[in-house]
Amino acid sequence: MARANNHLFNAMTGTHSATAARRRVRHVDWGAWVQLFLLILLLVVLLFPFYFMVTTSLKQQNDTFAIPPKIWFAPTLEHYTAVLQDQAGSVRTGLQNSIVVAVGTTLIALILGTPAAYVLARFEFRGKRDLWFWFISNRFISPIVVALPFFLIARDLKLLNTPTALMLIYLTFNVPLVIWLCLDQFRSIPTEIDEQAKVDGCNLFQTFFRINLPLAIPGVVVSAILCFIFSWNELLFALILNRGSGQTAPVQAANFMTGFGIKWGEMMATGTLIVLPVVIFAALVSRHLTRGLTMGAIK
Amino acid sequence: MTATASPLRVATLPRRWHFNWAAITMIAPAVLTLLLIGLYPLLFAVSLSFQKFQLNRPADNGMFVQFNNYQSVLQDDLFWSSLGRTMFMLIIVLIVQMLLGIGIALLIDGSRWKLMNWIVKIALVIPIAMTPAVVGLLGVLLFNREFGLINYALSFVGVAQISWLGDPTMAMVAVIITDLWQWTPFAALVMLSSLAIVPQDMVEAARLDTKNGWTIFRYVKLPYLMPGITAFMIIRTADVLKLFDMPFTLTRGGPGVSTELISLYIQRMGFRIFDMGVASAQAILLLILCIILSRTYIHFFYRAPETAE
Numbered sequence: 392m393a394r395a396n397n398h399l400f401n402a403m404t405g406t407h408s409a410t411a412a413r414r415r416v417r418h419v420d421w422g423a424w425v426q427l428f429l430l431i432l433l434l435v436v437l438l439f440p441f442y443f444m445v446t447t448s449l450k451q452q453n454d455t456f457a458i459p460p461k462i463w464f465a466p467t468l469e470h471y472t473a474v475l476q477d478q479a480g481s482v483r484t485g486l487q488n489s490i491v492v493a494v495g496t497t498l499i500a501l502i503l504g505t506p507a508a509y510v511l512a513r514f515e516f517r518g519k520r521d522l523w524f525w526f527i528s529n530r531f532i533s534p535i536v537v538a539l540p541f542f543l544i545a546r547d548l549k550l551l552n553t554p555t556a557l558m559l560i561y562l563t564f565n566v567p568l569v570i571w572l573c574l575d576q577f578r579s580i581p582t583e584i585d586e587q588a589k590v591d592g593c594n595l596f597q598t599f600f601r602i603n604l605p606l607a608i609p610g611v612v613v614s615a616i617l618c619f620i621f622s623w624n625e626l627l628f629a630l631i632l633n634r635g636s637g638q639t640a641p642v643q644a645a646n647f648m649t650g651f652g653i654k655w656g657e658m659m660a661t662g663t664l665i666v667l668p669v670v671i672f673a674a675l676v677s678r679h680l681t682r683g684l685t686m687g688a689i690k
Numbered sequence: 691m692t693a694t695a696s697p698l699r700v701a702t703l704p705r706r707w708h709f710n711w712a713a714i715t716m717i718a719p720a721v722l723t724l725l726l727i728g729l730y731p732l733l734f735a736v737s738l739s740f741q742k743f744q745l746n747r748p749a750d751n752g753m754f755v756q757f758n759n760y761q762s763v764l765q766d767d768l769f770w771s772s773l774g775r776t777m778f779m780l781i782i783v784l785i786v787q788m789l790l791g792i793g794i795a796l797l798i799d800g801s802r803w804k805l806m807n808w809i810v811k812i813a814l815v816i817p818i819a820m821t822p823a824v825v826g827l828l829g830v831l832l833f834n835r836e837f838g839l840i841n842y843a844l845s846f847v848g849v850a851q852i853s854w855l856g857d858p859t860m861a862m863v864a865v866i867i868t869d870l871w872q873w874t875p876f877a878a879l880v881m882l883s884s885l886a887i888v889p890q891d892m893v894e895a896a897r898l899d900t901k902n903g904w905t906i907f908r909y910v911k912l913p914y915l916m917p918g919i920t921a922f923m924i925i926r927t928a929d930v931l932k933l934f935d936m937p938f939t940l941t942r943g944g945p946g947v948s949t950e951l952i953s954l955y956i957q958r959m960g961f962r963i964f965d966m967g968v969a970s971a972q973a974i975l976l977l978i979l980c981i982i983l984s985r986t987y988i989h990f991f992y993r994a995p996e997t998a999e
Contacts, residue, residue, distance in 0.1 A: 426801040430810055433794060437813045437875065440828050441820065443839065447831070456837035503723055506716035514713050522721070529728055530925075531980045533932035535956045536973040539966055540734035541727075563728045566720055595712035624821040626935035627953070631961060641823040645939050655831060662824040673819030677812050681879040684818070685921055 441670070448659035455655050470660035482661050485640040489665075491554045492629075492639060493622040496561040500618050503562070504569030505611060509599050511570065512577035513585065526567045530686050534627045537563060542631050552637035560628050565618040571686050572617070572679075576610025577603060616676045617683040620669045640665045732977070738970035745964035759971035768947065769972060772955040775862070779951065780930045783869055784923055790870075791877025791922070792915065796907070798878075799885045811882070814875035822872070826939030829868045830855065833940075855941060858948030865937050865949050872936070873929075877922055884918035885911065927983055931976065952976060 447455055449466040474482040511519065541560055542551075550556040580603055588598040604611070629639040638646075644665060647658045673680060739760065742753040763769050794814075798807050817825075832838050833854035841851050854864045888911050896910045934953040937943065943950035943958070950958070956976065960969030 423802055426797060427803055427806065429797055430801060430803060430806045433797070434806075434810055434813055436871070437810075437817060440825070440832065440871065441816055443832065444824075444828050458837060458842060460839060460842070503720040507720035510713045510717040514710070526724070528981070528985075529724070531928045531983060532728075532732075533928075533953060533973070533976055533980055535932065535934065535953045535960075536735060536977045536980075537728070537731045539956075539960050539970050539973055540731040540738060542960075543738075543966070544731060544734065559727050562723055566724060570720065595710075595716070599716065620819055624819075624823075624935075626821075626823045626938065627957070630938075631957070641821050641935070644821070644823045644827055647827060658827055659831070662821075662827055665821050666819075666824050669819045669821065670816050673815045674812050677815040680815050680818065681876070681883055684876060685880065685925055 441666070444659050444662050444666070448656060448663045450656065452656055470654075470656035471664075473654075474657050474660050474664070481638070482640070482643055482664070484636065485638050485643040486664060488554060488633070488637060489623055489640040492557045492561070493619050495554060496558040496565055496622050497615050497618040499558060500562055500565035500569045501611065501615060504566045504614070505573050505604060505607070506599060507566075508570045508573035509577050509603055512574050513582070526570055527686050529563050529567045532563075534625075538628055538631050541628075545632055550632075552633050552635055554633075554637065556632045557622075557625075557629060557637075557639065560632065561618075561622045561625065564621060567686065568618055568621070568683060569611075569614045572614035572683065573607055573610045576607040580606050613676050613679045613683070616672050617680070620672055623665075623669055735970045735973055735977075738966055739974050741967050743965075743967040743970070745961075745966060747964075755967070759967045760975075762968055763971045763975065768950075768955060769952075772947070772950050772952045775950070776930060776933075776952045779862070779866055779869070779933075780927060782866055783873070783930060784926055786870055787874045787877040787926065788919060788922065790874045791881050792919075794874070794878035795881030795885055796911075798882060811879075814879055817872045817875050818879075820872065822935035823939045825868060825872055826936040829864060829936075829940045833864045856945060858945055861941050861945060861949045865940060865951075868936060868940060869930075869933070873926065876926075880918045880922045881915060884915045888914045924983060924986065928980060931980060931983075 446464075448470055449468070450461070450464050451467050451469070454461050454464045511523065537560070541556075545551050545556045550559075584602055584606075585598050588602050593601065624641065625639075626641040626645060629642050630645065633639060633642065640661070644658070644661055647653060647661065676683075740754060740756065741751070741759075742755050743751050798810060801807055832840050835841060835851055835853045835856065838854070840854070841849075844852065852860055854860045892910055893906065896906045900906065930951075932953055933951055934957065937949055937951055937954060938957075941949040943954045947955075952972075953976075956969050956972045959972060960966055963969075
């Protein structure tokens with residue numbers, strides 16, 4: 392792009408002779424093919440493990456370890472039916488638990504986070520800076536630090552093995568995330584709109600719900616998807632707080648490593664079932680993922 | 691890099707905030723929730739770290755033992771070796787990911803294959819989004835000694851079968867490679883967004899002066915990358931200090947304790963050795979490390995919401 396502009400610039404100002412320009416073009420084309428090669432290589436490295444997981448989950452057990460690997464194989468859904476129709480129903484309950492936890496915590500985080508973000512975007516008050524720092528420093532606290540005491544608290548409150556415990560603990564990273572992403576969005580809404588609403592007799596709640604929140608929907612959706620992804624993927628808290636019937640899907644994936652005779656096909660089928668929804672979501676909000684991960688340090 | 695990209699508007703709304711109960715009602719639930727689930731457990735952990743607290747021996751739990759737990763942590767070789775391991779991994783991972791990330795970002799930024807760029811940018815997101823626990827499982831399969839595809843691929847260049855997950859050193863290498871695969875794309879995305887703010891006319895002006903790509907990178911582009919580089923490094927530092935999911939499913943700290951990173955060790959201390967007192971002391975020490983890092987990070991990179999004039 393820049394190079395193309397440069398050519399245009401050179402052509403316009405006539406700084407290069409025609410032959411030099413031609414040589415340059417040929418050079419660029421050669422470089423472009425190298426670029427293409429490197430991009431394809433990068434794409435293969437990035438996608439191969441995902442591709443490998445999906446194909447392994449579709450292979451019959453005796454094709455799984457064929458060396459050289461079978462690129463063409465007769466696909467089977469047997470591993471999927473096995474994990475989903477398991478009499479204990481473990482993977483299915485795991486996925487259900489994960490959905491309940493991830494959706495629940497995301498909704499609570501939005502309910503708590505969006506009004507807070509709005510107030511932070513619109514009001515000045517003493518201690519705002521400290522409050523702000525405290526919100527985002529949650530990103531840096533290792534979950535293991537909170538997990539130990541939270542386990543004892545949840546045990547005393549009889550919350551172990553319930554989705555509630557996980558929904559609550561995931562708020563420690565979801566609420567700050569929502570606040571950050573929505574704060575940015577609210578700030579981009581002109582305050583004149585608020586003033587007009589006030590003149591028209593709206594109180595603060597009405598101004599927020601009826602006017603600002605609908606305008607901030609893009610930011611709200613992005614933060615919701617990121618909350619969902621992070622909660623869905625979480626293992627440490629889930630492993631410590633919920634065993635038995637309350638297990639989430641990542642915990643079940645981890646459980647595949649215990650016991651004898653690992654069922655690779657079923658393991659990969661479970662992995663695919665866990666990963667597929669987040670990969671699709673992440674692709675949808677790919678432009679915002681960096682911002683979500685850095686809590687806004689990078690646009 | 692911060693909020694300045696969106697046009698700033700000065701908040702001119704009510705300044706008599708101390709009477710504004712509506713605003714307080716809107717912000718209070720979030721603050722109270724975070725106090726309750728974020729701060730309270732932390733304080734609880736601090737108090738635990740001064741107590742004798744063993745899950746499997748509840749009889750004398752709650753006894754105040756002063757700094758005994760901290761003392762035993764500081765004298766614990768396993769604690770220091772797991773911290774050392776984590777630091778070693780951190781340094782390798784930061785350097786390699788940063789260099790590769792810059793390389794990938796420059797490649798995409800300078801490439802004219804528009805469709806390909808678009809596809810690669812979306813593909814970069816996939817490793818990051820993949821559930822780390824599943825990535826670890828996938829690693830178990832790919833790094834398998836007899837039928838893993840990594841050994842198969844290496845056999846073409848004449849490398850004998852490597853016992854990736856059975857050998858202490860190679861297991862660590864496997865953990866590092868897996869982390870590189872999953873998080874180098876993050877470095878690339880951060881660098882790409884940093885490159886997007888390099889003014890094109892500056893690059894073009896520099897091109898008139900020199901044809902040396904390195905000079906242009908070093909003096910024109912790199913200054914714009916610096917905030918992104920540092921942000922990336924500090925975030926990854928926090929992430930590696932809390933890295934748990936992927937090594938847990940990939941090696942479970944093994945063989946022996948050769949890949950037991952600090953989070954894995956604390957988890958084992960608390961939930962498999964059941965000594966919550968000592969585990970809490972370890973966690974608090976880790977937290978202090980995290981706080982120092984996060985303060986550094988916030989100090990250098992975050993801007994508080996703009997103060998209205």
